[in-house]
Amino acid sequence: MNNKRLLTLAICSTLTASASFAASTELQALQTSWAKCQYNTSDKDQKEQCLNEVVQKNTEYLDAHPNDPELTVWLAINKSTLAGAKGGLGALSLVKEAKALLESVIDRAPQTLDGSAYTSLGSLYYQVPGWPLGFGNDKTAEQMLKKALEINPNGIDPNYFYADFLAQDGRKEEAKQYFNRALQAPSRPDRPLADQGRKMEIQAKLKELS
Incomplete structure (x- = not known):
């Protein structure tokens, strides 16, 4: 591969990386x-x-x-x-x-x-x-x-929304199970406000179901 071809590939790779960043x-x-709009x-x-x-x-x-x-x-x-x-x-x-x-x-x-x-x-x-x-x-x-949930079984959002669906469907015990799973979800370091706001929503939902 000639130097011109290598240079072209390097430029393309740099541009792709810059676009992704x-x-x-x-x-x-x-x-x-x-999160600021939703929770603040x-x-x-x-x-x-x-x-x-x-x-x-x-x-x-x-x-x-x-x-x-x-x-x-x-x-x-x-x-x-x-x-x-x-x-x-x-x-x-x-x-x-x-x-x-x-x-x-x-x-x-x-x-x-x-x-x-x-x-x-x-x-x-x-x-x-x-x-x-x-x-x-x-x-x-x-x-x-x-x-x-198959793709992201431990995520706060898939567990929260499935629990909310179950609650609206009258399946309260199942809903509590998934709300509690959502509360145990790993924190997202880049989304602290969203995590805090979602957990407050979960706690309010659990209170409604108690």
């Missing part, structure tokens, strides 16, 4: 911003504005890194969280957009972020109204959430 840095910024913003209007800004920034990042599966998952998470903040029928378009984004990741990179696309899509299926208003379906929700 940039996307990773942007992902962490999005995760931090989401109590006013409804301020939370909606905060999430709108995160969705806009996420869209910009994804435009710069087309088809990045991690940024795609987080755009879906941010859109579905914004839908929850908005509420009402006007939120349905956002959750349908989130659904399409998550399905695209499951089709091409299902292991992304420890199967987070399955967790997020499963949570949408049990929280969104069913036909004719939406696509909600408890059977599909449970399938998705169980798949997420």
Whole structure:
């Protein structure tokens, strides 16, 4: 292989590494911003504005890194969280957009972020109204959430959302089991606010079930 070819490969490798680092840095910024919107913003209007800004920034990042599966998952998470903040029928378009984004990741990179696309899509299926208003379906929700747990059995989020699904389905003892598993999940050093906020949600849910 000649020197020119080696130089070309070195440049390409450097550019790829730089792009991956940039996307990773942007992902962490999005995760931090989401947690601040979700757990540090109590006013409804301020939370909606905060999430709108995160969705806009996420869209910009994804435009710069087309088809990045991690940024795609987080755009879906941010859109579905914004839908929850908005509420009402006007939120349905956002959750349908989130659904399409998550399905695209499951089709091409299902292991992304420890199967987070399955967790997020499963949570949408049990929280969104069913036909004719939406696509909600408890059977599909449970399938998705169980798949997420197969990929990431000890994660705080897959255990939390499966427990929440079980609680809403009236399966209280099973729900308590998975909420407690979520509480025992390993801490995520890069996401302390999200872990703290999620654990507060879990404790509140367990109190409701006691």
